[in-house]
Amino acid sequence: MIRSEILKDIAPILRDQLVVCNIGLPSQELHMIDDQPTNFYMLGTMGLSSSIGFGLALAQDKKVISIDGDGSVLTNFGTLPTIANNVADNYILLIIDNGSYGSTGDQPTYAGKKTSLTEVARACGCENVVEVAAKDTGKALQAALDGDQMTIIVSKCESGNIKVPVITMDPVVIRDRFMKSVQA
Amino acid sequence: MSINTKIVDDLVANDISFVTTVPCKQLAGVIDEIDARPGVLHVPSNKEDEGMGLCAGAWMGGKRPAIIMQNTAIGVTINTLATLIQYYRMPLPMLISYRGELREPVACQVEMALHTKALLAQMNIPTYHFHTQSDADELNEILKYTFMCNKPVAILTDANFWGGYGDQ
Numbered sequence: 001m002i003r004s005e006i007l008k009d010i011a012p013i014l015r016d017q018l019v020v021c022n023i024g025l026p027s028q029e030l031h032m033i034d035d036q037p038t039n040f041y042m043l044g045t046m047g048l049s050s051s052i053g054f055g056l057a058l059a060q061d062k063k064v065i066s067i068d069g070d071g072s073v074l075t076n077f078g079t080l081p082t083i084a085n086n087v088a089d090n091y092i093l094l095i096i097d098n099g100s101y102g103s104t105g106d107q108p109t110y111a112g113k114k115t116s117l118t119e120v121a122r123a124c125g126c127e128n129v130v131e132v133a134a135k136d137t138g139k140a141l142q143a144a145l146d147g148d149q150m151t152i153i154v155s156k157c158e159s160g161n162i163k164v165p166v167i168t169m170d171p172v173v174i175r176d177r178f179m180k181s182v183q184a
Numbered sequence: 185m186s187i188n189t190k191i192v193d194d195l196v197a198n199d200i201s202f203v204t205t206v207p208c209k210q211l212a213g214v215i216d217e218i219d220a221r222p223g224v225l226h227v228p229s230n231k232e233d234e235g236m237g238l239c240a241g242a243w244m245g246g247k248r249p250a251i252i253m254q255n256t257a258i259g260v261t262i263n264t265l266a267t268l269i270q271y272y273r274m275p276l277p278m279l280i281s282y283r284g285e286l287r288e289p290v291a292c293q294v295e296m297a298l299h300t301k302a303l304l305a306q307m308n309i310p311t312y313h314f315h316t317q318s319d320a321d322e323l324n325e326i327l328k329y330t331f332m333c334n335k336p337v338a339i340l341t342d343a344n345f346w347g348g349y350g351d352q
């Protein structure tokens with residue numbers, strides 16, 4: 001499975017949740033598969049999906065899912081100790097780990113080589129880290145939503161991209177409808 | 185009243201309840217004061233762009249944020265300021281230790297000090313420079329302005345403002 005197939009698979013689970021989605025193809029794919037006002041699409045700033053979602057989880061009680069990538073987590077490694085040391089049990093970090101920088105042409109990342117993001121997250125102090133095969137992502141995500149414990153899911157999948165249109169929605173519109181969903 | 189207490193009183197009076205920090209010696213007293221206030225959630229970050237991500241999320245979650253950092257971080261956060269905070273139009277008061285100004289003992293700090301105001305001006309970020317303690321009288325108005333216009337706003341606090349570096 002590739003990332004877009006995982007997103008298609010878990011879209012019914014994501015639909016009613018607050019989702020912060022990683023820059024580039026992940027956001028474009030989620031937007032194409034199932035655009036929702038509860039989705040915050042990142043149009044810039046690689047690496048900060050986990051930080052934005054975590055800040056949101058700390059500030060209010062609804063559950064928050066950050067969808068991140070292996071390359072983006074590598075860019076913002078400092079996020080994992082922050083998450084580990086300020087636990088928010090309404091927070092789920094879903095790292096779709098395809099071992100490559102998908103949005104820039106599938107150049108390999110170190111996560112696809114010797115570096116295990118699962119082990120890094122554990123070493124940073126994250127207590128509930130699960131690594132799953134791509135096809136089990138939905139099951140793991142549902143279990144995390146049903147539990148009341150902060151969860152890091154590392155979903156191992158194949159690299160590969162589909163053709164998707166860019167998001168042309170104005171950023172302030174994305175942000176405004178997302179904030180209204182948070183308050184609803 | 186100490187300057188640290190005054191600054192944190194102004195943050196609290198403006199409903200700021202989420203603060204992230206990358207520490208600086210000059211701002212240590214402010215950070216201690218924040219930790220002493222139960223109504224303010226303090227989440228230290230490892231890098232300033234990470235901290236701005238946390239602040240963006242906290243604001244969308246209904247908490248008014250602030251970031252405390254050194255001016256060297258302007259070099260780290262240009263992209264985040266442009267493509268997250270400004271692009272999505274979010275308010276962010278940045279309380280900044282302005283290293284490399286008069287009374288600075290460490291020569292290397294001067295290098296980023298030379299770029300600090302130019303970068304902030306290039307980014308169209310409203311910038312206030314506290315040089316003497318009475319300059320902080322405007323902090324309350326600066327914070328109101330920040331949340332009125334939903335922009336990042338820089339408050340540069342130099343060594344003279346903090347009374348020098350003690351023994352140095």
Ligand SMILES: [Mg+2]
Nearest residue numbers: 069070071100
């Ligand atoms: Mg990837």
